Amino acid sequence: ERGEPRGARKKTVNKEEAGLGDCINCAMCVQVCPVGIDIRNGLQYQCIGCAACIDACDEIMDKMGYPRGLIRYTTESALEHEYAEKDIKKRLLRPRVAGYGAVLAVVIAAFLVGLSTRKMVEVDILKDRGVMVRENAKGWLENAYSLRIINNSEKEQLITASVKGFDEIALTGLPEGGIKVAPRETVTLPVQVSTIPEYADKGSHPIEFIFQYRESGASDGKPVVLEEDATFIGE
Template structure:
């Protein structure tokens, strides 16, 4: 708007002037040295020092506050007052966008709060589906992918349960029981069944992985897989 100096009691509207008295105090208080009267510039850090300085001058001149203010280009084009601009924040579009944004934030918070502290994937060793060991065991080899999703270390223990397999046992490196925070570890395991208890075919088994932190159990994950007994025993 047109700006210029004038007396406090002068009819500046008749002189074609706006509210700005061209005192340049807004430029003097700006820490980056820009002239906000030329519009928003990339050097602006949004500190609001020019707003406070301008409002003090408006008070002295008995003019309404808000010559320099936080607003939108649309509000400036329509010459909306600060109150009218704030009322436009309650438009349906803004409310819908706000609801969607809040739903996304709530979904993220819930997913973080309810995330599983331990994730387990069971992978069969494709190189050897089944083999005879020491003449008395049938052995299948698996690889467990253990993922600690928490920020604290945990102790894990792996067990195997055969629904129709008696004497099932599991072997793995005991050092794998220590799982570092936010880590991913691949653990080879060997599951064995006595030959006399193994009927040829494919048997359903469960691999259970329990995790403890500070002496308290925090996870109990069970994954179903298959145990293969060769038919040429």
């Protein structure tokens, strides 16, 4: 509305007498556009909102002595004169906007809470269904498990494990010094839990795996402890 009809002219030309709008058809807005659109044809889906055309056009308006804002951020309703552009900020104070803001605030809060409370290391304990119970070389009853260790952090984690549930119980299959898990990696490791036959009669018995982890190479600070329940199948 303000820019049309376009037309090249000298700075000294009276645009009203020449019947021209503020756009001098310099095409600077098109030349600086990173996606190559002509914003004078209206908002297009390719626009990335970088405002390069606004800056270029404002410079031209300054040189011509015209008001800035030939290209600007505004609303369709303001362009159609449903209200003045100075009232755009007042239009933000509406129940709908407040509702959207409240929903967005809840989503952001939930995201931050989830981010702060999520576990840096997760462990899944999978019972080996192929072999329910067996006797090992020591004569103890033994169950086999697979540990799936997930490192959600951006740093390598050193994880140690132990097990409890009987007065005499042993966990084997882990490397000495603990398990090193690289950032954003998942490691699956077979382990065995064994106990004296007298402690594990027929049926299932609750046991508990205890995992401790800290960043690999870090010796200070209290390690984080994870406890995971499992079952031991007796003879």
